[in-house]
Amino acid sequence: MHGTAHGEIDLQIMWNRLIAVVGEQAQVLIRTAFSPIVRECEDISAGIFDIRGRMIAQAVTGTPGHVNSMAESVGHFLRHFPIETMKEGDAYITNDPWMGTGHLNDFVITTPAFHRGKLVGLFSCTSHLMDIGGLGNGPEATDVYMEGLSIPMLKLIDQGKVNETLMEMIRANTRLPVDTEGDTYSLAACNDIGVRALRTMMEEFALDTLEPLADFIIDRSRQAVLDKIAALPKGVWSHEMTIDGYDAPLTLKARLTIGEDGVLVDYDGTAPAVSRGINVPLAYTKAYTVFGLACAISPDVPNNAGSLAPYRVVAPAGSVLNALRPAPVSSRHIIGQMLPDMVFGCLRTPLPDRIPAEGTSCLWNIAVRGQWNPGGASTPQTYALAITTNGGTGARPGLDGLSATAFPSGVHGTPVEIAELQCPLIFWQKELRDGSGGDGATKGGDGQVMRIGTTQDRPFELLAAFDRVCYPPRGAQGGGNGAPGRVLTASGRTLPGKGLTVITPDDTLILMTPGGAGLGPC
Incomplete structure (x- = not known):
């Protein structure tokens, strides 16, 4: 200098x-x-x-x-x-x-x-x-x-x-x-x-x-985080969670160790990688695991190489949380964004006053694709859009969960007006899903209800990548579960949470995002 x-x-x-x-x-x-x-x-x-x-x-x-x-x-x-x-x-x-x-x-x-x-x-x-x-x-x-x-x-x-x-x-x-x-x-x-x-x-x-x-x-x-860790109870705690998976349920397992010189999260026992694109590369697994640790242990320490260093994350090679090339990974956020809840599950016993209940966690992105004629253009144009939507977050100690809020991702929801400008979809309904948050001493946040159609005489493709449909967010310490998500059409079809589906122009897509879980007895 x-x-x-x-x-x-x-x-x-x-x-x-x-x-x-x-x-x-x-x-x-x-x-x-x-x-x-x-x-x-x-x-x-x-x-x-x-x-x-x-x-x-x-x-x-x-x-x-x-x-x-x-x-x-x-x-x-x-x-x-x-x-x-x-x-x-x-x-x-x-x-x-x-x-x-x-x-x-x-x-x-x-x-x-x-x-x-x-x-x-x-x-x-x-x-x-x-x-x-x-x-x-x-x-x-x-x-x-x-x-x-x-x-x-x-x-x-x-x-x-x-x-x-x-x-x-x-x-x-x-x-x-x-x-x-x-x-x-x-x-x-x-x-x-x-x-x-x-x-x-x-x-x-x-x-x-x-x-x-x-x-x-x-x-x-680094020293600020180590000081936070020094004040924590030392020991080993485990947690597991079953999620929807692609075409069969998957179980995630974590073992968290708080030592004198740092925190280790080991995902040994987690399900192996699957044949479809919900697998997670290890770097993304580390990213959200460490974020969950920072939220619970050192939320006021700025994020940099020093504050990340005391946290270590390992997962078995070939597992769904350490997928190896050439595994498909396009929708890695589905499982990756569940990992703060895995960390919180481990920390609920040693740090009960800091840990929320499970939330929707994974974004409910509405990925759509098709062709349209914007402004009456004579030649059809291709559109491809990811419309960001969210469910409810889990109840917090002393505070209810947040409704229709992205955690842990933090991205904003796509405004309806922007989505309707970018493609021929029209939102006939977008409102909170009243009562979808789990009951408890503090309640989970509510999800959303959306009804989506098209303004043109063409179908559109839904590239579904949703979770918490079969296995909703779980309540903690006596709190109730959040409502599971639902994917269906106005014509009465129940759609799978993952995979490509064609929505015809005479039908309407209905999405109900999950509610967050409740915390503590009512």
Whole structure:
């Protein structure tokens, strides 16, 4: 830092400034993205890393699945592109589920940040793209090759020059070439803005390296979490949960150990990977498990490499929580987002006053696809849309659960007006599902009821990826279960919770999202 030692107050101010830098990075991504799930729902992550690949700061917006798996993906980028080979103006890309954020629909772009000709850090970002080819964003594929275009670790931009061959490949392998290209450039642009904001900060504070600041942030955060863990009861606790699965129930098992130097979650005994795309790569399993631990143990400690370090997660290779290539993983969020509830189940005995009951947990994304003639156009156009919806969260100690709220994902629900602009669907009903939350001393949050039809004389496809239909959220400490989800049509058909279904233009899709479970006796 120009040879000048900075005091702790200076370092804390710079830490806060870094959070503002990545916040600006994230807002550029949200405001320039083409996909509604990014623009309206903020299904993203953005962060800054030091040259060792350690996450220093993340934007406050974004999802734990993206943020915490992106934190691991930067290490993969550095293995493929060593820092000594990086040039100013470079940018790297992948959507590899095992080195990115768990499925092909998420692009990760990492950009080296140079200041006065010297590499000082890395910016990375992720967002969900609506369509990347293949069978689409549903669980029907039987291997990852069927799920869409796979981009290995590649250089997207070489010293400011875009890899046009790669961009042409991307455009040729999606049903939405304009949106997909636009989202790719949006990701690259937000990193560039991050680099620019970092340079301004480093000039202001007379910095020529980030390493002392990175060490301060990471060491302080790690110690803060260790201090929290030191105050906890020590021991081993287990929990298990049965969920719907694809065509048969699956059982998840966890064993949580609180020790002097950290917390270990071991998913030994969990069901093996299945033949359809609800499997979870280990990075995504770690992401949501660690998020659950942080919520219960260290919610006030900023998320970075230091605060993540005391938490360890392991799962048997080949299990549904550590699926190996080429397992299908497109709908990995279904099971991955159940994992905070698994953590909470383990911690309910040692920390009963902190732990909520089970909630819907997994997003009830309405993935639809078809053709339409927007504005009376003579040539049909393809649409593919993921309409984000949620059920109720579990009751909390002393507080009811939240209705129609995404936890643990945190993404916003897609506004009806936006969905109806992007495709020919019409929402005839969207309201709270009164009474769907479980009873208890505190009640679970309610789910939603939606009735959805089409304005055109064409069917639409529903790529269903719903859970908590057969196995609803379970009450805790004497509380009642939440209501199970339901998928049906106005014509009387009961539809499966997962798989592709065609809804005819004369019918209406009815969705009832689950309610959260209750906590404690009434």
